[in-house]
Amino acid sequence: MTLPALFVAHGSPMLALEDHEYSRFLETLGRELPAPEAIVVFSAHWDSPEQSMTVDESHDTMHDFYGFPDAMYELRYPAKGSAAVTQRIASLFEAGNLHYEPVLGRGLDHGAWVILSKMYPNADIPVIELSVDSRRSPEEQYAIGAMLKELRQDNVLIIGSGGLVHNLRLISQTDEPEAWAVEFDEWIARNLETWNLKELFNYDKKAPHAREAVPSYGTEHFAPLFYAMGAASDEAKAKRLIQTYQYGSLSLNCWMFGGS
Known part of the structure; x- marks a missing residue:
């Protein structure tokens, strides 16, 4: 089975x-998807001119936001890393002639851990x-x-985390909604469903x-869409799983790319 990208x-x-x-x-999506061996997240809250990658054995939880209730700063998502998967990603980036920076000690920003806390609350992946x-x-x-698309065949879930609006x-x-x-x-x-890259x-x-x-x-919040699409470029099919809004225009949606 090949996992989708999201x-x-x-x-x-x-x-x-x-x-x-x-x-x-x-919460339901995390239960319904086949359980991945690892999760790779392209996060809008890590915008860098150098392609960077966490290489930690375990992750701290970043509270990279201000003015929220105290309960937000008490939340933790203590997920582990994976040396095997980081090495695999490194080899794929090298094959694609993409320079990358391994980063120790950064932690997971809220673009990653907030959605994962809903999808995989046990933080055991x-x-x-x-x-x-x-x-x-x-x-x-x-x-x-697209450099990472073959990871999906190895039961790795690739997610782009951001916001279209x-x-x-x-x-x-x-x-x-506005x-x-x-x-x-x-x-x-319309253009995702027809995989209209030109548009x-x-x-x-x-x-x-x-x-x-x-x-x-x-x-930076729109960019993760293209990283996720690229990870399913071998299948070039898209399906919107949900569309809702908060605060008039904050778009909450999930798109699934590929998967068979």
Whole structure:
């Protein structure tokens, strides 16, 4: 069996404590997917010009956010790393002529551990976190993800964690979705379902409301989509598993790529 790759919107850090349709969906998804041997997460909250990778035997939990309830800072996700998987990733990056930086002692940021705490609450599956580079073109991000596609055949789950509509300056106090956010998400959906790379790679020029949905200061949240797609480029099929919204325009969705 080949595992799918996933794009998972991580929303607000409060997702770790919330109980609603999207949080329950993630809990169910973790139970329904075949149990992976390891999980690789491209996180929007590790934006680096150097391709970086955690190489720890075990991970600390980063509380890389401010102004949240005390309970958020008490949460821990003590997942282990995997030397075997990091070595495999290193060899694939080297084969793709991609320079990478092994990083010790960083911990898992909330882009990784918040969603994993819902999907795999026991923290008993090894996790390797990878950085994204928002300055790279979508084509380059996709190509880096594609370097890792064969990991899926070895029962490794690859996740891109970010947000398709993620503009904190435009959020409101209602969960009723803003029309512009829905229009952007639906444009993305149509082009994902047809694997239209020409349109998707030019989403910033082609998609309606792209500037509002993916502001110039927040492209790192959109980038994980292309890394996750690349990891399933051998199958080139996409399925949206859920679509909800918080705060008017904060898009909470999950896309599954490939998997057989």
